[in-house]
Amino acid sequence: MFNLVMFGPPGAGKGTQSLRIAQRFQLKHISTGDILREEVRRESLCGKLARDYMDKGMLVPDEILVNILRQVVEENRYVNGFVFDGFPRTLVQAEELDQMLEREKLMIKLVLELEVNEDELVNRLVKRATDQGRSDDKPEVIRRRLETYHNQTEPLLHYFRNQGKLVTVHGVGTIDHISDMLYREIEKFHP
Numbered sequence: 726m727f728n729l730v731m732f733g734p735p736g737a738g739k740g741t742q743s744l745r746i747a748q749r750f751q752l753k754h755i756s757t758g759d760i761l762r763e764e765v766r767r768e769s770l771c772g773k774l775a776r777d778y779m780d781k782g783m784l785v786p787d788e789i790l791v792n793i794l795r796q797v798v799e800e801n802r803y804v805n806g807f808v809f810d811g812f813p814r815t816l817v818q819a820e821e822l823d824q825m826l827e828r829e830k831l832m833i834k835l836v837l838e839l840e841v842n843e844d845e846l847v848n849r850l851v852k853r854a855t856d857q858g859r860s861d862d863k864p865e866v867i868r869r870r871l872e873t874y875h876n877q878t879e880p881l882l883h884y885f886r887n888q889g890k891l892v893t894v895h896g897v898g899t900i901d902h903i904s905d906m907l908y909r910e911i912e913k914f915h916p
């Protein structure tokens with residue numbers, strides 16, 4: 726199995742690029758944002774708990790995320806690999822994911838970071854707010870999500886760098902061009 730993590734701030738294009746990568750390399754795309762939004766829509770217990778955090782631009786507690794991930798990994802034993810999109814976002818999540826995969830004799834091979842400057846991120850998120858009407862794309866929530874990223878998620882870059890798994894790709898340009906750069910990095914590991 727070939728497992729990779731797409732990493733980067735909100736608005737970096739993780740979702741778009743993850744979907745393309747999953748299609749091209751026949752991997753299973755796992756977006757924790759999408760899973761949580763679906764739980765909110767279904768009004769499940771987990772969705773009810775998650776909603777307040779999401780609407781404030783805060784991270785949903787690790788315990789909820791770890792449970793979701795455990796289920797997803799268990800339900801997809803026979804896939805070629807996973808593209809994790811929006812997970813892990815904290816050190817606890819990263820360590821749990823490593824342990825979870827290790828128990829199945831699996832591992833994360835590669836972490837692709839999409840690097841995008843702050844002004845561009847805000848522009849994209851504001852535009853997405855108008856196009857898609859996501860309830861967490863309001864200006865004050867956008868600011869909070871970026872702060873949450875810098876405070877709680879960005880420090881994970883050290884963790885991945887220490888593991889020798891981190892590759893950073895510039896995330897500004899055409900979607901096709903960025904995909905090509907990402908594909909090239911993946912093909913070094915997964916021809």
Ligand code: ADP
Nearest residue numbers: 735736757758778779783784785790811812814
């Ligand atoms: P974005 O990357 O644009 O913030 P996502 O769709 O990935 O959007 O996530 C939306 C929200 O879902 C986050 O702001 C957060 O509240 C919650 N969320 C998603 N993934 C995680 C995670 N791994 N840990 C904690 N909260 C998460």
